[in-house]
Amino acid sequence: MSKGLPKRSEDYSLWYNELVKRADLAENSAVRGCMVIKPYGYSIWEKMQAELDRMFKETGHVNAYFPLFIPKSYLSKEASHVEGFAKECAVVTHYRLKNAEDGSGVIVDPEAKLEEELIVRPTSETVIWSTYKNWVQSYRDLPLLINQWANVVRWEMRTRLFLRTAEFLWQEGHTAHATKSEAEAETLQMMEIYAQFAEEFMALPVVRGRKTASERFAGADDTLCIEAMMQDGKALQAGTSHFLGQNFAKAFEVKFATKEGGLDYVWGTSWGVSTRLMGALIMAHSDDNGLVLPPKLAPFQVVIVPIYRSDEELEAVSVKAKELMKSLRAAGISVKFDDRDTQKPGWKFAEYELKGVPVRIAVGPRDLENGTIEIARRDTLTKEQFELSSLPIEQKIAALLDEIQTYIYTKASQFKGEMTTEVNSWEEFKEVLNQKGGFLSAHWDGTAETEEKIKDLTKATIRCIPLNRKEESGKCILTGLPSEGRVLFAKSY
Amino acid sequence: MSKGLPKRSEDYSLWYNELVKRADLAENSAVRGCMVIKPYGYSIWEKMQAELDRMFKETGHVNAYFPLFIPKSYLSKEASHVEGFAKECAVVTHYRLKNAEDGSGVIVDPEAKLEEELIVRPTSETVIWSTYKNWVQSYRDLPLLINQWANVVRWEMRTRLFLRTAEFLWQEGHTAHATKSEAEAETLQMMEIYAQFAEEFMALPVVRGRKTASERFAGADDTLCIEAMMQDGKALQAGTSHFLGQNFAKAFEVKFATKEGGLDYVWGTSWGVSTRLMGALIMAHSDDNGLVLPPKLAPFQVVIVPIYRSDEELEAVSVKAKELMKSLRAAGISVKFDDRDTQKPGWKFAEYELKGVPVRIAVGPRDLENGTIEIARRDTLTKEQFELSSLPIEQKIAALLDEIQTYIYTKASQFKGEMTTEVNSWEEFKEVLNQKGGFLSAHWDGTAETEEKIKDLTKATIRCIPLNRKEESGKCILTGLPSEGRVLFAKSY
8 A cells, every 4th residue: 555655755745645645534526626535534633623622612612603605795894804815715606507408407597696796705704703793782792702613715726635725624713802901812822722732632843923914814913823844844834813903893893882881892813723734744744654643633543453364363363352452442542453354464554554543453373372462653663562461451552652642742843843943144044944944043124025035035934933932132134134033934835 | 581582372483583593593694594503502503413423423434524516517417416406506606806996895806717617515415426436446445434514505595594594504424335225224224313313312203204206305216204393283304314226326437346246336325414403403392481402402401590699698609509510510411600790590590491401500598508409490490499418419410301301302292192193084184284283194195296286285295104104005185096004294394
């Protein structure tokens, strides 16, 4: 199965595309730019959803559902929002088909034209704030802490499975608050939840940062983000959390009676992560043999493969395998027992390597005699003979899964460290960017002009102004003008 | 809050609409026919989803995700499917907006016209079977047991919250099998899962049945369904499971190498339930005071309302309430403690009655003295003083929740029994239909013509041929022609 997977060092982009398809994660559909998320890929997404949803609810958020369609005029209500989103989008203009008179199939019925076109939501601020208008009268109605899990559509011209697709799945939180400080705290909290999720579950270390003004969400006063480093030295924005100020409240006239008896516009935030996280997960950890999945998000954490030559051997081995499976499941470890007789063990080994199953157990007749099993780790590709009498199997595997989760995180974290370089001159900037890639920590004069110029010259953008950066006066690498601290540049997905 | 809720006996339809809005379940959006599912309503849907998803997975199904858009030509590939679905639907014709030259806002860019229009999925058979074509080569690739949770759009002209909306949420299962009998067994299994879900979780008794040929899903060889009875004597189709034969396999050329070395078309099924179940749940159990929710689907099962006059009293009562809450939560019972000081207890009582919270506990200073609490049931609207020393609170409430779940089901079941009438003549049919409504169990000659004629004359349709009907020869109520058994007629949603 993994035979022929391109090598990362030769063609990282091809390696990614092939891996996504061969590991049964997703594929392109017949509809341009739209993907099919296959069951194995979707079950990873379900695990992500479950953890994020739990984290959202623990911080007081509830889920709701808002319409797929947005009246065209809504997009125009918030001035900068329309610039950002009312461009490449799917436009519904008609509501009926009819049979073609020549019998050639169905055609759009010209008489069923909508008075106002509908846009398939690229994001839901407008439709949600138009709804909030009716939900908020008094400070007693605040805060609104609402999230939705939904599909959205942005008509991307160049698409890539998970990373950039016309339709994608995501969650979008939209909150409304009585005070600026409360909304700012919410913005920060949600970025921190994304960072924790990435680090704890995806084993993906991230930089917590703030976008520059030109990289902000269209309609936001401030955008916080988490940025991750991929193995090819490119950065990937993994989640964003926006402080919307009173922009959408003003656009949709959402006012409330304050405790003090006044009338004020509501303060807002929005925040989202998408199936793009799947792309980040795949690219951050996988190798030339296939996927490497952190145990906390693996569809199944352990696979048991029986080794046998005869039906009798299979039967004897299966008894042992089922016993192991029972012990592991009782301990909350997910296990698959692959006793298919249509494939050989070697084929199965390659298959589960490709699919990134964290732990593989092999049991054969000799193991039954010796009271052993073979345990293989996907992350390090190492194997060991394990004596079953030495430790209860569920303790052994639980500890191993923890170790793998930590190992993957640590490896990615070291890589991110190695791939973050302080540069102090324009020459150095260009050289490091082209030779090594990664994050370039450099001084910048704070102007959009310089930011734009560096992007034009090098394709590197300011990924973020790290939240934990130290104040350090310096000189802009391009202009030499004064700077208050370093920002992170990188080429990015 | 419940003041002014219309009475069911006066205007059932208005009662339903008002209840849905006032209980914070859903509301109409600015986009015609599309609803906003509010957090309280959505949390009931989430509970439905969780149980159904568990039942699907326990029977070997996995989730995946297919595109929102369907190329127009796909709809034409299955002849009867196109008749059923390629009519009222949302059609995407363009992929870009641009700024109007007169500055009036954004307009559709005429240069961004799609070569082939895209339909927002009304159901996904076509896009899924076009994908299955690539996934199935051999009998080893079968069965495919895949479900998706998704939004779909059918451009309904007359919409009603939850019952009939242009966009709705649902799950759609799409399975592919090597044999006819396996696909038929799957069709039956999924109908049975829907029936069990309705009865066990929604406390909604249903008739398991088969649709007549004219009521079948467009593209199916057989449609099984569950039908429920609402309080106004109208039936509601709550779920359907379709045996697709080889129709979609033939339309999309999905063939497989059989075990025996031949080549055959794949057999298919599809099955779905939607947010329509919310409508069924609301209409089946609720009363003139508001919602009545079965404990197994209630967002929270118990609400604790403190009774107090001073801050000191609130503090003392809160200590007790939190203690109760802790015991209940430890036993897996969901509880809300409403200590808002902005509303009076009487207001809260009415609010939670309207919202259908199964059990309400009130605790006041006198209760603290006496070691009692007041427990009120939403279903029967009865109250009792409960001595806390008599039984651990979690045992008391757990038993009470079971009792409520059973009571609601039994009540609905008795009602369904009373509302099912055997009729044996055309006069009787018309009289019962107009005076009493409900299910009319009657003989029918088996022809589509008679079925159509009865529908034209009375608006009653054949809801289903019950699966458990006894063979009984009789004469068609309209034509007098011979019949092999009774079918169920009703007016319906």
